[in-house]
Amino acid sequence: MTESLTAIGRSAKQQLVLTAERLYALHGLDGVPLRRISTEAGMANKSAVQYHFGSKQGLIDAILANRLDDLTRRRGLLEARLPPGDLRRVIEAHQLPLLELAEDRDCYYLSFLEQLVREVHPLDKLPATHQASERSYYARVGALITHVPQPLRDLRIHQVSATCLHLCADRHRMRMLGFAVAPYALHVSQMLDALVAQLSAPPSTETLTALQSAPTDRPTLCALP
CATH class of the missing domain: 1.10.357 (Tetracycline Repressor; domain 2)
Structure with missing residues (x-):
């Protein structure tokens, strides 16, 4: 399935990665609920992290590799x-x-x-x-x-x-x-x-x-x- 693009041209996955990078940097790896990452990334689906990355660890690995x-x-x-x-x-x-x-x-x-x-x-x-x-x-x-x-x-x-x-x-x-x-x-x-x-x-x-x-x-x- 083709991912929808955000208003600034990033894919949903890329927007989640960059938002999580910022939030984890500011608040620590244990200080940010996944739903908050989805919300601040502008996702309508509050389970977007699980949908795209499977788990918190999958998201962290994606941020590192990005x-x-x-x-x-x-x-x-x-x-x-x-x-x-x-x-x-x-x-x-x-x-x-x-x-x-x-x-x-x-x-x-x-x-x-x-x-x-x-x-x-x-x-x-x-x-x-x-x-x-x-x-x-x-x-x-x-x-x-x-x-x-x-x-x-x-x-x-x-x-x-x-x-x-x-x-x-x-x-x-x-x-x-x-x-x-x-x-x-x-x-x-x-x-x-x-x-x-x-x-x-x-x-x-x-x-x-x-x-x-x-x-x-x-x-x-x-x-x-």
């Missing part, structure tokens, strides 16, 4: 132009598509992702193309910070992605509240400087000592976009 494909595709284009051995450029290619989302006032994806990360969304539930992109990123960065031993290397890469997500979500919230933020070019450049420093700093003696007594298995890391 922008994740574009993130992964843009990363692939940026990575295709990477010079060898440039850690800053590798990080930029992976994180810049996320940084850009904070500049879109109508995009609540970053704050939604913060909610999802708190739920420890596993990597194996994400699309295969994104899983491959994430593993490739870990491998590229890891090859450029070999002075950092495992499993500390993977922990740092994961923490850098978490840092970027939370700082970008904070920037979007500040812009929406009308607070002044740093100019975009300065924000991006400073962010990349900080992420490179976080990844490449030599481990301290204290950290290396703690690492020696840590379990040998790599820690389980929750998926990040």
Whole structure:
């Protein structure tokens, strides 16, 4: 059945996804009844979420995938132009598509992702193309910070992605509240400087000592976009 279009040209499913993204970002994954999402999306059917997505989890998965494909595709284009051995450029290619989302006032994806990360969304539930992109990123960065031993290397890469997500979500919230933020070019450049420093700093003696007594298995890391 062909879906009816909303007044602004979005399909009913797309309107539900974008409305839920905003509401979940503002109120949390457990703070929004499905009927409210249907109502604010302008649906006459108050069970529209169940009709289109089957369940709340189906809706959450659709919100995640809605922008994740574009993130992964843009990363692939940026990575295709990477010079060898440039850690800053590798990080930029992976994180810049996320940084850009904070500049879109109508995009609540970053704050939604913060909610999802708190739920420890596993990597194996994400699309295969994104899983491959994430593993490739870990491998590229890891090859450029070999002075950092495992499993500390993977922990740092994961923490850098978490840092970027939370700082970008904070920037979007500040812009929406009308607070002044740093100019975009300065924000991006400073962010990349900080992420490179976080990844490449030599481990301290204290950290290396703690690492020696840590379990040998790599820690389980929750998926990040």
